[in-house]
Each structure stands twice: as structure tokens, then as C-alpha cells.
């Protein structure tokens with residue numbers, strides 16, 4: 468960007484993603500604004516983080532109150548903001564789960580899940596799936612089934628077998644007694660918004676149980692109301708041994724959670740696992756307000772109803788357009804799979820006032836906040852229809 472200030476990002480910020488020429492300065496609920504005061508309907512939501520809206524007033528108030536108390540307390544001491552969050556989280560954690568790990572990102576939550584599996588099983592190898600995404604640290608990359616993210620960093624520290632996602636007939640053969648764990652996203656996010664088939668997840672649960680192998684469900688993108696249930700696995704009637712969460716739980720502040728079944732107990736001895744920032748009081752206050760919002764506003768219920776409506780309109784309006792292969796997803800985790808690269812379409816949606824993201828190269832991914840209205844949905848459909856109808 469040709470701006471005296473922003474050039475510091477170009478010059479000194481290490482490369483992460485390819486960047487869009489947009490300087491976002493402000494957000495409120497489902498909208499963001501750029502430095503020229505143009506408003507955008509945000510279905511990018513910082514890769515799904517702003518699911519509860521930008522600066523949701525409940526979360527802002529909780530953060531403000533905590534600011535007057537304390538900002539850092541290590542896990543060596545008790546802290547009420549932390550305890551209050553945990554109490555709130557137990558309301559949305561299935562009753563079979565007995566412990567939570569509080570981390571600072573989704574990747575860290577996956578890391579701790581893998582460490583637990585290693586320690587509990589005393590085995591080293593994992594089973595994961597093609598097109599999966601579990602994070603960028605070397606451990607999480609080890610179970611990420613996409614060459615693009617791994618290639619430059621091989622060999623990986625954890626040996627992992629990758630199997631085709633949704634290959635129901637292969638589950639029995641793939642899950643062997645020597646595995647530390649199976650890790651899977653109920654709905655692959657980065658891989659292209661691909662929901663697991665119910666029979667596939669159920670078969671994985673059944674066979675892992677029979678063979679005494681842990682099942683980790685990565686709910687970092689699909690969890691916390693995103694699919695119209697608090698956890699995506701509720702759509703499948705399947706409960707894992709460990710599940711991870713992150714993204715939107717603290718309304719925009721960094722968080723990662725790994726929840727562990729009660730019978731696995733404490734897992735680590737004091738000092739075997741740790742984290743300087745984990746359970747940070749400001750994040751905990753925001754996360755407590757996040758869970759309250761989820762429950763008090765019946766976020767999953769709203770998403771379930773509106774998500775069905777949204778998917779139907781998208782299918783009706785876009786399904787027969789030339790570049791469109793299919794509309795897929797669940798709740799407010801929606802993909803429009805194209806016959807070609809999605810990125811040029813995503814770029815053309817920006818000046819029309821709609822922010823989206825790419826998944827799996829050819830899918831335009833919509834991760835709207837729970838608070839979008841019918842008018843917002845119609846605006847998004849109109850913008851998508853326009854760009855997908857253009858000759859290119």
C-alpha cells in the first residue's frame with residue numbers, strides 16, 4: 468500500500484499471507500470499515516474469529532471491567548476471572564469431559580492434544596486425513612494433510628499416516644492398535660469446507676473405541692456455534708476423547724482450548740506442560756462473556772435456522788452459474804466451490820463491500836458472524852451472483 472505508515476508492514480513485517488490492499492481500521496458486529504470509511508459486510512471475520520461480531524458489547528464490557536483489575540496472573544496462582552470462565556465453559560462442555568487446557572491459539576490447543584495422546588497411549592504415530600488443517604507448529608503440521616504447508620519443513624517430528632477424508636470403507640483397516648490417536652475436523656475448514664459424512668465420523672468413533680485408540684476432534688473452526696450446534700460433533704451424535712476449540716471463543720482475543728474426557732484424568736505432572744500467557748485474565752473475562760453470549764442469545768439456534776436459509780438461497784441463486792460446482796457446508800460455515808481458483812472472485816467482492824476468504828484453492832468460504840440479518844444475506848448473495856456471472 469502506498470501509505471507512509473503502512474509501508475512499514477511491507478518493509479519489515481515478515482511474510483505470512485498474500486495481502487489485500489485494504490486497511491481495515493474499525494469494526495462493529497457484522498461490519499468493518501476501511502480507512503476511507505467504506506463499510507464491508509465481514510464474512511472473512513479474521514478467519515472466523517469475529518463470529519460473535521466485532522466489538523460485541525457484552526465482550527467489550529467484560530474486557531473493560533477486567534482492565535481495572537489485573538492483566539496477568541500466571542497459572543501458579545488462582546484467579547477469579549479464570550475460574551469464572553471455566554465455570555461458564557462447563558455449561559457447554561459435554562458432561563463426559565473433566566479437564567480443560569487453556570492455550571493461546573488453536574495451534575497450541577492441537578499441540579497439547581497431541582502431547583496428551585502421546586503420553587496417555589505411550590505410542591508415537593497418528594492417523595490424520597488428506598486436506599486437513601491443524602495448525603502451523605511442527606507438531607500440528609505433522610498431522611496437517613496438505614503438502615503445501617509441510618513441504619518446506621520436512622521431515623516432521625510426528626510420524627503420521629494420511630488417509631482419504633470420508634473413506635468410510637477404509638476406516639477399519641486404517642485405525643490400527645499401534646496409533647497414539649486419530650485426529651480429524653468434523654468439517655474441514657481450510658481444506659475447502661468439507662463436512663464429514665455422518666457414517667464416517669461414527670465409524671471412526673466406533674473403531675477407535677474398539678481398538679483403544681484416542682479420537683481427537685479439532686473444533687477450532689467448526690466449534691462454538693459455528694455449525695448451528697455448540698460443537699459440530701453434536702450434529703453427528705459422536706463424542707471424542709479430546710476436542711479442541713479456539714478462534715471465536717474470546718470474541719477476538721487469542722485463545723485455544725483442549726478439553727479432555729474425565730477418565731483420562733490430569734494427564735501431566737506439574738511442569739510437564741505449561742504456558743506463560745495461558746489463562747490470561749483479560750482473555751478469560753472476554754471468553755466468559757463469549758460463552759454467556761452463546762448461551763443467552765441462543766447463537767447455535769439462530770445459526771441453525773439462518774444457516775439453512777442462507778445455504779438454500781445460495782444454492783438457488785448461484786448453483787447454476789457457470790463457474791460454480793456446488794454450495795456446501797453447515798450452519799454459518801459455508802463454501803461455494805468453483806471450477807477454478809477462488810481468489811480472483813474474492814478480490815472482486817471486496818470493492819462490492821463483501822469480505823470472504825479462500826479455502827482449498829477453489830472454494831469461496833463464508834464465515835459470517837452470528838448477527839447478520841436477512842438484508843445482509845441478500846446483499847452477499849447479490850454481490851456473489853454479480854461477480855460469478857461476470858465473464859472471466
Ligand SMILES: Cc1ncc(COP(=O)(O)O)c(C=O)c1O
Pocket residue numbers: 514572573574575577600601602603652656657685686687688689713714
Ligand atoms: C481446524 C483448525 N485447526 C487449527 C487451526 C490453527 O489455529 P490458530 O491459527 O489459532 O493457531 C485452525 C486455523 O485456521 C483450524 O481451522
